[in-house]
Amino acid sequence: MRCITRETAQAWVDGExxxxxxxxxxPHLSHCPxxxxxxxxxxxxxxxxxxxxxxxxxxxxxxxxxxxxxxRPIRNDQVPFRRRMWSxxxxxxxxxxxxxxxxxxxxxxxxxxxxxxxxxxxxxxLSSRAKTTLFLSxxxxxxxxxxxxxxxxxxxxxxxxxxxxxxxxx
Amino acid sequence: MNFQxxxxxxxxxxxxxxxxxxxxxxxxxDLTQDTFLxxxxxxxxxxxIERPKAWIYTVAANLCRDRLRRxxxxxxxxxxxxxxxxxxxxxxxxxxxxxxxxxxxxxxxLPERDRVLVLLYQDELTYAEMADATGIKKQSIGKILxxxxxxxxxxxxxxxxx
Numbered sequence: 422m423r424c425i426t427r428e429t430a431q432a433w434v435d436g437e438x439x440x441x442x443x444x445x446x447x448p449h450l451s452h453c454p455x456x457x458x459x460x461x462x463x464x465x466x467x468x469x470x471x472x473x474x475x476x477x478x479x480x481x482x483x484x485x486x487x488x489x490x491x492x493r494p495i496r497n498d499q500v501p502f503r504r505r506m507w508s509x510x511x512x513x514x515x516x517x518x519x520x521x522x523x524x525x526x527x528x529x530x531x532x533x534x535x536x537x538x539x540x541x542x543x544x545x546x547l548s549s550r551a552k553t554t555l556f557l558s559x560x561x562x563x564x565x566x567x568x569x570x571x572x573x574x575x576x577x578x579x580x581x582x583x584x585x586x587x588x589x590x591x
Numbered sequence: 592m593n594f595q596x597x598x599x600x601x602x603x604x605x606x607x608x609x610x611x612x613x614x615x616x617x618x619x620x621d622l623t624q625d626t627f628l629x630x631x632x633x634x635x636x637x638x639x640i641e642r643p644k645a646w647i648y649t650v651a652a653n654l655c656r657d658r659l660r661r662x663x664x665x666x667x668x669x670x671x672x673x674x675x676x677x678x679x680x681x682x683x684x685x686x687x688x689x690x691x692x693x694x695x696x697x698x699x700x701l702p703e704r705d706r707v708l709v710l711l712y713q714d715e716l717t718y719a720e721m722a723d724a725t726g727i728k729k730q731s732i733g734k735i736l737x738x739x740x741x742x743x744x745x746x747x748x749x750x751x752x753x
Binding site for chain 1: 602603606607610611614616619620623690691694695698709710712713717718732733734736737738740741743744747
């Protein structure tokens with residue numbers, strides 16, 4: 422019979438060998454010095470490890486009683502009806518209102534922001550155009566500026582027409 | 592066995608197991624509580640637990656692994672951390688601080704699976720229970736365990752002889 426492996430020696434030490442295998446191994450182990458040595462080594466190492474690992478144990482263990490009931494999560498059917506309804510009345514409409522609000526706000530900012538931008542852009546471009554046109558067509562710059570200011574106040578949002586200014590200046 | 596009996600029997604061993612593995616009192620307490628909370632929920636929902644000891648150790652070992660992974664520390668850093676823990680351990684002061692440090696560092700050098708296995712071995716779990724708790728085949732337990740023990744002994748002895 423072959424000598425036992427380290428693994429089998431470990432199982433032998435730990436009493437994890439089946440009765441059948443034990444009966445098979447016993448005759449060999451009783452007269453094989455190599456196997457006997459192996460088992461002895463394994464036993465020694467295991468004892469050594471258990472002794473060393475016990476040094477890691479805490480000095481004392483203070484654990485309170487386990488209050489299982491306190492820690493149990495509350496099931497939905499245990500919540501009072503009123504609270505459930507209140508919770509449902511908040512849970513559904515609030516996110517919807519929030520989403521609608523955000524969309525509305527976004528659209529408003531977008532609409533107003535672009536409108537203002539467009540408007541002011543046109544205003545300034547119209548003013549400068551008007552100023553230039555007027556400056557070229559009139560000798561009096563003060564009058565031109567006044568007119569430009571007046572014109573900028575009445576400019577429509579639509580794209581300005583160069584002719585309109587020429588006509589307006591005349 | 593009812594919940595209270597299981598708690599009384601296994602809460603301290605589970606705490607010890609977690610403490611050895613995590614090296615921190617608070618974490619070990621949290622983990623013990625989490626383990627028994629899961630057990631309580633299972634028993635409360637009517638689930639039947641065939642082998643409660645293996646079941647409890649399985650939950651505890653999994654929770655320990657999660658915590659160790661969450662720490663996201665390399666083995667080297669872990670070893671330093673455990674050594675640091677040993678320095679603030681009052682028992683370590685009373686006994687041999689250096690010895691405890693060596694054991695902790697050596698244990699931390701083992702792969703996570705082997706570390707858990709060795710500690711389960713210390714808690715006298717059978718191979719079948721260890722297999723349940725670690726997910727390793729029962730036939731492989733002896734092999735992995737003997738190698739882990741050998742490695743641990745060698746590392747500890749090397750540390751002590753320095």
